[in-house]
Amino acid sequence: xxxxxxxxxxxxxxxxxxxxxxxxxxxxxxxxxxxxxxxxxxxxxxxxxxxxxxxxxxxxxxxxxxxxxxxxxxxxxxxxxxxxxxxxxxxxxxxxxxxxxxxxxxxxxxxxxxxxxxxxxxxxxxxxxxxxxxxxxxxxxxxxxxxxxxxxxxxxxxxxxxxxxxxxxxxxxxxxxxxxxxxxxxxxxxxxxxxxxxxxxxxxxxxxxxxxxxxxxxxxxxxxxxxxxxxxxxxxxxxxxxxxxxxxxxxxxxxxxxxxxxxxxxxxxxxxxxxxxxxxxxxxxxxxxxxxxxxxxxxxxxxxxxxxxxxxxx
Ligand SMILES: Cc1ncc(COP(=O)(O)O)c(C=O)c1O
Numbered sequence: 045x046x047x048x049x050x051x052x053x054x055x056x057x058x059x060x061x062x063x064x065x066x067x068x069x070x071x072x073x074x075x076x077x078x079x080x081x082x083x084x085x086x087x088x089x090x091x092x093x094x095x096x097x098x099x100x101x102x103x104x105x106x107x108x109x110x111x112x113x114x115x116x117x118x119x120x121x122x123x124x125x126x127x128x129x130x131x132x133x134x135x136x137x138x139x140x141x142x143x144x145x146x147x148x149x150x151x152x153x154x155x156x157x158x159x160x161x162x163x164x165x166x167x168x169x170x171x172x173x174x175x176x177x178x179x180x181x182x183x184x185x186x187x188x189x190x191x192x193x194x195x196x197x198x199x200x201x202x203x204x205x206x207x208x209x210x211x212x213x214x215x216x217x218x219x220x221x222x223x224x225x226x227x228x229x230x231x232x233x234x235x236x237x238x239x240x241x242x243x244x245x246x247x248x249x250x251x252x253x254x255x256x257x258x259x260x261x262x263x264x265x266x267x268x269x270x271x272x273x274x275x276x277x278x279x280x281x282x283x284x285x286x287x288x289x290x291x292x293x294x295x296x297x298x299x300x301x302x303x304x305x306x307x308x309x310x311x312x313x314x315x316x317x318x319x320x321x322x323x324x325x326x327x328x329x330x331x332x333x334x335x336x337x338x339x340x341x342x343x344x345x346x347x348x349x350x351x352x353x354x355x356x357x358x
Contacts (some may be wrong), residue, residue: 048082049097049132054209055080060304070324073219074306075206078313078341080150082131083134090341091224092124092233094206095199096190100132102198103188112137113190114171118149118287118311118349120342121194126156136162137184141168148267148347161188163337195230200263203234206338221246221329223320225312226277227286229256231340233263236275245275248316252285281319287311289348293318296358301358309342310349310357 056079068121081089081220088096103111111134113151115122122138125177127195129136136158140150170176171192181187190196210218222239226247236245249256256277264271283289289310301307308314320337329335346357 046330052080052248054213057210057214057303058306062303064324065160068324068327068329069333070329072320072324073336074304074340075210075336076306077206078339078343080305081341082127085344086127086294087123087341087344088127088131089124089241089343090120090339091203092120092128092194092341094234095121095230096124096128096193097202098198099188099190099194099196099202100128100134100139100197103134104132106188107187108188109133110135110137110187111190112139112184112187113194114139114141115194116141117145117147117294120311120345121190121192123149123152123303123344126153126158129158130156131156134188135159139163139171140182141165147353149344152344170206170267172227186235189257193228193230195233195263197226197266199230200234200237200267201233206235206240207240210336219243219334220263221335223248223316223335223337225250225316225340226256226260227312229260229263232275232277233260234262234347236260236272237267237339238330239274241270241272243274247275247277248281248319248333249277249279250282250286250312250315252282254279257286257298277318278323279314281315281322283315286301289314298358306339307343308339309347312342313339313346335358 055077058074065072075088080093111129126136138153138158138160140160140162209260219246224244226229226249232247283293293314295309296318315355
């Protein structure tokens with residue numbers, strides 16, 4: 045396994061300078077996990093790097109050469125898995141929800157050598173059922189299974205390292221709040237584990253519904269009987285649900301890039317930073333607070349988004 049996975053420098057932290065922050069007495073730092081990547085175009089970056097890192101090592105340790113996982117047609121996770129597979133000599137199989145389509149994410153997966161297998165939504169729903177997984181083993185051979193979104197215990201272990209990096213290099217000004225976008229809740233749960241009771245973690249849900257609270261509780265209780273409670277979910281910034289958006293969100297993201305030189309994606313990080321600036325403006329944080337927002341990557345999705353909706357994102 046290439047040592048880049050185990051020996052990489054910590055992702056940089058960039059502080060944002062902005063009137064909206066100064067007037068409220070807030071410091072906003074960005075943990076640039078989007079820069080944790082194999083090359084400038086990498087889909088294997090951000091929280092995917094953190095989540096896959098120990099899983100790739102585990103698959104290697106078990107002597108399994110095939111990685112199989114699940115995702116939608118625009119899945120950052122499948123794109124990252126495909127690229128990681130190519131880089132670290134695994135065959136990859138992506139089970140894609142819904143009927144066969146072509147978009148830039150799926151073309152990228154195929155270019156990386158991933159075998160795509162499209163599945164109707166009803167069958168896809170069985171993705172965690174043991175009988176169904178056994179059938180997949182019969183069809184594809186012995187594989188290392190990664191759940192949808194790549195969330196499992198080893199993924200949490202990788203995400204917890206975000207906090208050990210901050211602890212090591214920014215001990216003197218440890219943030220009061222850590223913010224991240226949430227899909228399955230795995231990244232948030234990993235961050236909470238890494239915090240070990242210190243500070244507050246805030247997950248911004250990009251999906252409609254209230255299931256995330258329970259999901260994160262479940263993920264945390266696997267590790268300990270007294271799960272940590274220094275976290276919360278913000279559920280007012282999903283913009284109508286997964287991959288839904290408004291022109292206000294798009295304008296915010298395009299301005300953000302102009303102001304800070306940081307590209308955001310419309311599915312996850314755009315909603316995270318929009319929500320953070322809104323909460324700051326509404327005095328959710330007391331003056332003097334330091335917030336660290338994790339840029340979890342996801343930029344590979346922009347091409348497909350622009351392809352689908354017109355070139356909205358600059
Ligand atoms: C770029 C990006 N950020 C955040 C998330 C949310 O991560 P999680 O599913 O661990 O909550 C995802 C999800 O897959 C993602 O692709």
